[in-house]
Amino acid sequence: MGDRGDGEPRAARTIRRVTIYLDHAATTPLRREVLGAMLPFLTDVFGNPSSAHAVGRRARAALDEAHEKVAHELNAQAREIVFTSGGTEASNLAIKGAAWAGKAQGNHVITSAIEHHATLHTVSHLEKFGFEVSVVPVDRYGRVDPDQIASAMNDRTILVSLMLANNEVGTVQPVREVIERVRHQRGVLVHVDAVQAAPYVGIDVRALDVDLLSLSAHKFEGPKGIGALFIRHGTTLLPQQQGGSQERYRRAGTENVAGAVGLAVAYELSCREREGVVPRVAALRDRLRDAVLVVPGVELTGHPRDRLPGHLSVIARESDGASVSFALDLEGIACSTGSACTTGSAEPSHVLTAMGYPAEEALGAVRMTLGRTTTEEEVDRVAQVVPEVLVRMRVGAAAVAADPLGQQVPS
Ligand SMILES: Cc1ncc(COP(=O)(O)O)c(C=O)c1O
Structure with missing residues (x-):
């Protein structure tokens, strides 16, 4: 297990490096x-x-x-x-x-x-x-x-x-x-x-x-x-x-x-605190949504109103969702492309294709899910980083598509 001897598995120490966790639909921290x-x-x-x-x-x-x-x-x-x-x-x-x-x-x-x-x-x-x-x-x-x-x-x-x-x-x-x-x-x-x-x-x-x-x-x-x-x-x-x-x-x-x-x-x-948690999480999610949706080519997926308060799922056109979430991970932001259960599969999400998105668009899916413990400071930081990453990754994807062998990329 790669244990240091103090009983803490190596994986647990690694996860601490993640500063902002926006993948509460995959799992939540134990209270x-x-x-x-x-x-x-x-x-x-x-x-x-x-x-x-x-x-x-x-x-x-x-x-x-x-x-x-x-x-x-x-x-x-x-x-x-x-x-x-x-x-x-x-x-x-x-x-x-x-x-x-x-x-x-x-x-x-x-x-x-x-x-x-x-x-x-x-x-x-x-x-x-x-x-x-x-x-x-x-x-x-x-x-x-x-x-x-x-x-x-x-x-x-x-x-x-x-x-x-x-x-x-x-x-x-x-x-x-x-x-x-x-x-x-x-x-x-x-x-x-x-x-x-x-x-x-x-x-x-x-x-x-x-x-x-x-x-x-x-x-x-x-x-x-x-x-x-x-x-x-x-x-x-x-x-x-x-x-x-x-x-x-x-x-x-x-x-x-x-x-x-x-x-x-x-x-x-969770039931006892729900009444307070839902509007607070939804307000943070909406703040992040507004910051993310200004990026050209980014579209909200799912119902605009009848949706869970923590869910911000988008499709970034001409982008690869897996690369975007990888780039965000490097920035200390944990999110996903869609369902955690299908991470690593090159297949587009069955949910998005069933909703009518073509496969190539569905591959641009990025899911950020907030939770009870998400803070305003975290959302402000993510609201700053995500648009930058989305713009960068879109340009990157377009450049690779135009020049797959990278021959025109200056050294
Ligand atoms: C809607 C839904 N159903 C079922 C499951 C499976 O639950 P578990 O991870 O406890 O097996 C999940 C987990 O992501 C889920 O989101």
Whole structure:
């Protein structure tokens, strides 16, 4: 691991060099209070929640409390929450679990073209087993049309899976309207991927009338490797891993107690502070947006209003988004080209192409995502550096295109 001997991995020391972090959609820093709440369960209170003795019972009590806290914030019941290893597993359990459990009733699943790969790859996997999938298109802003979802329904439809907000462009989906349209058909379950929306959009599962909903702690200043799935009481899912009876037989395996405690505390803090955080982050984002959009050839992607407060996603024409984010990294600004999960892929984003951007334009994507801890000073610095870098990189890209061998570049 390249350890110096003081217990701190080399990677952790390297990251400290990043001065301004604008990639909160990829992940967020762990809150100190959350770490403090988790620590006892990584040290003294190490019991297995399934053990009958006192050490185990203490872990069980913490796990039960974590279920209750998350349930309370979602207006759910504690038994309706299942902890998973993250958002990906939560969505896998929701989609595959619901599809296999509903197989006797039908084999048709509906989703949208701009879902996270945790959904899109899961539904493609189901196609190999005889399920049929309708992938509904989105408009230029990345919004699905609830009527199109309704028209995609047939008498074999068993599941609709939709994200509450998109991770690349931040567009918030009209999920409530979609649910209203699909509810008339009995037996159709609705899964909502709320992973990206959770820190910013208040979620009441009863008001939303959703059956399944995925969360991931690391998007709201909790630890990585822990997520949660809300499963409405009475919903039958086929468990996706076999083993012990943990999580009421819905997710086998010894529970990640510290992770669950961390997720619950992080989500509780996030919900409590949301009202103040949303306008503050949105105001900072708008300030940065205004500074960035003056650069010629730069266009905002995603919905102009119905978007997450921290999301500033743009396309810089005649630029390569990967080179721009690399240049910004050298300036001490961490951002991304699109989704962190597809970094390093030379393919244009499936989200932007589904929104109608040609591949060559989609390759100019740059995503800056602010978070609760982003400061005014940071935004001012970024607002100064980003336009400079965008202009420089555009010129650079144009020069390379005109003179690929660099023969005219003066030495
Ligand atoms: C919308 C969305 N869904 C699902 C996931 C996957 O969550 P996790 O990283 O916890 O597996 C992400 C992560 O980026 C996401 O943004």
